[in-house]
Structure formats: C-alpha cells, structure tokens
Amino acid sequence: xxxxxxxxxxxxxxxxxxxxxxxxxxxxxxxxxxxxxxxxxxxxxxxxxxxxxxxxxxxxxxxxxxxxxxxxxxxxxxxxxxxxxxxxxxxxxxxxxxxxxxxxxxxxxxxxxxxxxxxxxxxxxxxxxxxxxxxxxxxxxxxxxxxxxxxxxxxxxxxxxxxxxxxxxxxxxxxxxxxxxxxxxxxxxxxxxxxxxxxxxxxxxxxxxxxxxxxxxxxxxxxxxxxxxxxxxxxxxxxxxxxxxxxxxxxxxxxxxxxxxxxxxxxxxxxxxxxxxxxxxxxxxx
Amino acid sequence: xxxxxxxxxxxxxxxxxxxxxxxxxxxxxxxxxxxxxxxxxxxxxxxxxxxxxxxxxxxxxxxxxxxxxxxxxxxxxxxxxxxxxxxxxxxxxxxxxxxxxxxxxxxxxxxxxxxxxxxxxxxxxxxxxxxxxxxxxxxxxxxxxxxxxxxxxxxxxxxx
Amino acid sequence: xxxxxxxxxxxxxxxxxxxxxxxxxxxxxxxxxxxxxxxxxxxxxxxxxxxxxxxxxxxxxxxxxxxxxxxxxxxxxxxxxxxxxxxxxxxxxxxxxxxxxxxxxxx
Numbered sequence: 133x134x135x136x137x138x139x140x141x142x143x144x145x146x147x148x149x150x151x152x153x154x155x156x157x158x159x160x161x162x163x164x165x166x167x168x169x170x171x172x173x174x175x176x177x178x179x180x181x182x183x184x185x186x187x188x189x190x191x192x193x194x195x196x197x198x199x200x201x202x203x204x205x206x207x208x209x210x211x212x213x214x215x216x217x218x219x220x221x222x223x224x225x226x227x228x229x230x231x232x233x234x235x236x237x238x239x240x241x242x243x244x245x246x247x248x249x250x251x252x253x254x255x256x257x258x259x260x261x262x263x264x265x266x267x268x269x270x271x272x273x274x275x276x277x278x279x280x281x282x283x284x285x286x287x288x289x290x291x292x293x294x295x296x297x298x299x300x301x302x303x304x305x306x307x308x309x310x311x312x313x314x315x316x317x318x319x320x321x322x323x324x325x326x327x328x329x330x331x332x333x334x335x336x337x338x339x340x341x342x343x344x345x346x347x348x349x350x351x352x353x354x355x356x357x358x359x360x361x362x363x364x365x366x367x368x369x370x371x372x373x374x375x376x377x378x379x380x381x382x383x384x385x386x387x388x389x390x391x392x393x394x395x396x397x398x399x400x401x402x403x404x405x406x407x408x409x410x411x412x413x414x415x416x417x418x
Numbered sequence: 419x420x421x422x423x424x425x426x427x428x429x430x431x432x433x434x435x436x437x438x439x440x441x442x443x444x445x446x447x448x449x450x451x452x453x454x455x456x457x458x459x460x461x462x463x464x465x466x467x468x469x470x471x472x473x474x475x476x477x478x479x480x481x482x483x484x485x486x487x488x489x490x491x492x493x494x495x496x497x498x499x500x501x502x503x504x505x506x507x508x509x510x511x512x513x514x515x516x517x518x519x520x521x522x523x524x525x526x527x528x529x530x531x532x533x534x535x536x537x538x539x540x541x542x543x544x545x546x547x548x549x550x551x552x553x554x555x556x557x558x559x560x561x562x563x564x565x566x567x568x569x570x571x572x573x574x575x576x577x578x
Numbered sequence: 579x580x581x582x583x584x585x586x587x588x589x590x591x592x593x594x595x596x597x598x599x600x601x602x603x604x605x606x607x608x609x610x611x612x613x614x615x616x617x618x619x620x621x622x623x624x625x626x627x628x629x630x631x632x633x634x635x636x637x638x639x640x641x642x643x644x645x646x647x648x649x650x651x652x653x654x655x656x657x658x659x660x661x662x663x664x665x666x667x668x669x670x671x672x673x674x675x676x677x678x679x680x681x682x683x684x685x
Contacts (some may be wrong), residue, residue, distance in 0.1 A: 525645035533637035535596035535657030
C-alpha cells in the first residue's frame with residue numbers, strides 16, 4: 133500500500149464508487165491487526181469469557197441502564213434495553229427491537245460503529261463516537277460528560293461498537309462531495325508527514341513495514357477496526373487516540389490531546405483506510 | 419500473515435533502528451517486574467520442596483502448556499493439566515506453579531478436589547524474561563509429580 | 579474492584595457431567611515491586627485468594643501471587659452432582675471480598 137498508488141487508485145475509483153455507493157468498498161490489501169497477533173492473543177480476543185475487555189463492556193452495560201442526570205433518563209430509555217448476555221454466549225446485546233410503546237421510536241445501536249466518525253453540522257467538524265455519546269449525556273440526559281478515557285466511556289463505547297461486530301466499516305470521506313473530505317485530507321497529510329526527532333511518518337511503519345518485527349512488536353497496518361482495544365502492555369483497554377499519542381511519542385514527536393482536531397482528522401482518514409474490515413471491538417492487541 | 423517486505427530497507431532503516439532503541443528505553447522505564455532480586459532454578463526448586471513438604475518428586479503426569487514464545491510477558495496464557503482419574507480415592511489435591519526467572523518464584527497454587535472432575539486449570543501469568551515454569555502436583559496418596567516448560571518472552575515495548 | 583466479575587457456568591448439566599467454568603475479574607494485581615514516578619515503591623495489592631463452592635462445598639480454589647497477571651482469569655472444571663448454586667469469591671490483600679453466584683440445574 134503505497135501512497136502514490138493509493139491516491140491514484142482513489143481518483144480512479146471515486147467515480148465508480150459513487151455508482152456503487154450501496155456496495156461495501158474495501159481498501160485494497162487491508163488486513164486487521166488480528167492477523168498479525170499470535171494465536172494465543174487471538175484466542176484471548178475470540179472467547180468472550182477470556183477477553184479481558186469484556187469486564188469493561190460489563191461496566192458499559194451497567195451504565196446503559198443507569199438513570200443519570202437531571203432528565204432522569206438512561207441510554208436505554210431512548211435506545212432500547214441492554215439484554216444481559218446469555219451465559220453460553222457472553223454477549224451483551226442491546227435489544228435492537230424498535231420499541232414504540234412510549235410513543236417514541238427507539239434508536240438501535242446496530243451498525244453505528246461502521247459509520248463513525250460522522251460530520252457534525254453544528255461544529256462543522258468530524259464527530260467521533262465518544263463525542264456522540266457525550267452529546268447524548270449532556271443534551272438528552274442533562275448529565276455530566278464522561279472523560280475521554282474513563283472506564284464508563286470506554287465501556288459504553290465498546291458496548292455500542294459490539295453491536296456492529298462482524299459488520300464492515302464504511303467510509304466515503306475520500307470523495308470531494310463528502311463533508312468529511314477536508315478532515316480526510318488533513319488526516320492523510322498527518323499520516324504521511326514525517327515528524328519528531330526520528331523524522332518518521334505513520335506511513336513509514338504502518339504502510340511500509342507491516343509484518344516486520346520491530347523489537348518485540350510485530351508491525352501491523354494500524355487498522356482501526358478493533359478499538360477501543362485491550363492492550364496487553366497497558367493491561368487495560370485504550371482508545372485509538374491513546375494509541376496515536378503513543379505512536380507520536382515513540383518517534384519523539386509532539387503528541388496531541390485525546391479528542392483534538394488533529395486526532396479526529398486522523399481517525400477520519402484511518403477509518404477510510406480500514407473500510408471493508410469487520411468491526412472487532414473489543415480487540416486484544418500486544 | 420507476516421508479509422515480506424516489498425521495498426528494500428533503505429532510507430528508513432536508520433530511523434527504524436532508532437525507533438527500536440526507543441523500544442528498549444520504554445521497556446526499561448516501565449518497570450513491570452523490578453530486577454532487584456531474582457529467582458533462580460535453585461530458589462524455585464527450594465520453594466517447591468517447601469510447598470510440598472520435601473516429598474520425593476517423580477517426573478511425569480504433569481503437563482504445563484505455555485506459548486513457545488510469549489507475545490507479552492505481562493499476560494502469558496498457561497494451562498496446567500495432570501493425568502489423574504479425579505475419583506474420590508485418587509485425585510490431585512494441589513498443583514503448585516513456580517517460575518525460575520521471576521523476581522519471586524511463587525506464581526500460583528491450585529487446590530482441587532474429586533468434585534473438580536478434571537485436573538486441568540488455565541490462567542494467565544507474568545513472566546519477566548525467558549525461563550522455565552515448573553508445576554508440581556500433590557496427589558491424594560501423597561505422591562508428588564513434576565512437569566516443566568520453557569517459555570521465550572519478548573516484552574512489548576513499543577507504541578506506548 | 580469496582581467492576582462486576584464475569585463468570586461462565588452452564589445453566590443446565592446432566593448428573594455426572596464434567597463442565598468448564600471460566601471466571602474473570604478486574605484487578606491491577608499491583609506487585610509491590612513497582613515504583614511510581616517519584617521513585618517510591620507502590621505497595622503490593624493483589625487478589626491473593628479465589629474460591630469456588632458448589633452448594634457450600636469448596637470444589638476449587640487458588641492462592642495467587644503477584645506473578646498472576648492483572649485481571650485474573652481462571653478456567654477450571656467441576657462435576658455436576660446436584661442442582662443448586664455455585665459461589666465464587668475473590669479476596670484481596672486488604673481483606674476485601676467480591677462475590678458472584680450462579681444457579682445450575684442438574685438432571
């Protein structure tokens with residue numbers, strides 16, 4: 133996956149992509165970080181009762197049904213109940229059945245993970261899932277926003293994303309007609325730009341050398357389809373923005389805040405780069 | 419899986435190597451298991467004989483399953499199984515697990531009973547470096563069996 | 579240990595059947611050998627005991643040391659004898675215990 137070939141392909145494809153809007157667009161050669169993990173790490177992710185991230189999903193499930201804020205509402209009030217996972221499955225499913233008993237249509241969480249970041253008309257900026265959840269908290273629940281990397285936020289994000297497990301990530305942010313196109317361009321620039329004392333771009337590791345061992349780590353393509361991921365090194369889950377900051381620091385470059393415009397743009401670009409890959413949240417990575 | 423590098427290592431090689439250096443620093447600074455004291459095969463064996471009351475040890479019956487190469491020493495999946503009918507008259511009472519190269523040899527001890535039905539336990543352990551993990555099973559008749567396994571540990575230190 | 583532990587126990591089993599139980603709990607398993615940024619030792623705080631009782635009788639237990647990984651995970655077996663409850667308990671260095679319980683029907 134070299135940048136030049138990619139961009140030319142993008143130009144060639146974009147006309148066709150408009151026609152094929154309903155079909156899933158898959159980035160050429162993209163493979164999940166899962167593929168590069170050892171079979172033990174893969175097994176840890178595959179089994180819902182062994183995957184340590186599921187402990188946080190459990191927090192998300194508790195939060196889902198907890199009334200919070202002055203509106204006296206829980207997520208479930210407007211989005212359907214979280215169905216506790218059966219013992220055999222261990223899956224936490226948010227009831228996707230549309231419940232119109234209260235007069236209101238409940239909005240399902242299925243497929244949500246495949247389409248974020250979206251474009252937020254109010255701020256004219258990308259909106260990532262964490263921000264969408266906090267918007268529901270502050271606006272719809274009149275509750276306090278959660279911190280970006282709090283257990284509640286990561287747990288709820290994972291619970292929501294899990295409802296799209298196995299569904300392909302979609303993005304058309306590369307198209308000039310997309311309101312996210314500006315963010316996509318900025319994100320692509322960030323990804324390909326050399327930075328830091330080591331003068332390295334994300335691309336130098338993740339496009340040029342996936343499958344290569346860099347000390348104890350097997351370099352992957354840095355795909356976004358498993359986030360928030362449980363990282364063995366952290367011994368807890370982390371957001372993709374935490375990973376970005378880590379990779380910036382690794383080459384001794386300036387890092388940005390979680391939720392910063394820089395990282396949101398990067399997420400727009402990298403989600404496009406991951407298009408077609410199946411949502412794996414919560415993944416386990418080294 | 420592991421793709422071969424299409425592009426020859428050129429300009430990026432130096433920076434890649436430098437980045438590798440950062441990886442080393444990150445490991446040193448993270449202090450997963452401090453390197454002050456260190457178990458040895460001898461201290462580990464001593465610990466085991468303390469735990470099993472100095473009983474004579476036979477090899478066999480105990481199988482320690484660990485990855486050949488652990489992706490990250492912080493979470494290494496381990497399964498210990500013992501060849502036993504697990505009947506009321508013949509069962510595994512205890513399985514002691516020690517690590518020969520950790521700061522402290524103790525890892526975990528499992529207490530089983532005929533109600534356990536099958537002498538197989540899986541957990542996840544921390545290993546500071548490449549080393550042997552040794553398990554000793556105490557049977558209901560007082561006999562003691564031992565099994566061990568070597569595991570190579572490559573601690574992840576990148577992407578912080 | 580704020581988070582609810584996760585345990586997997588089949589809801590039904592036939593008498594004499596040996597089935598697998600899996601348990602997972604959130605815990606840092608602080609080793610006591612790590613230093614904080616100021617160079618001071620962070621005191622040890624681990625879950626040191628896990629036990630599983632079937633209708634009040636212990637069928638499996640573990641004594642844990644700091645070398646057990648964070649968020650302790652155990653998978654082990656139990657033989658179905660009669661319908662009832664399977665109780666789990668995790669105890670940490672401060673003496674605090676977290677419990678979980680599952681019902682099983684044996685036929």
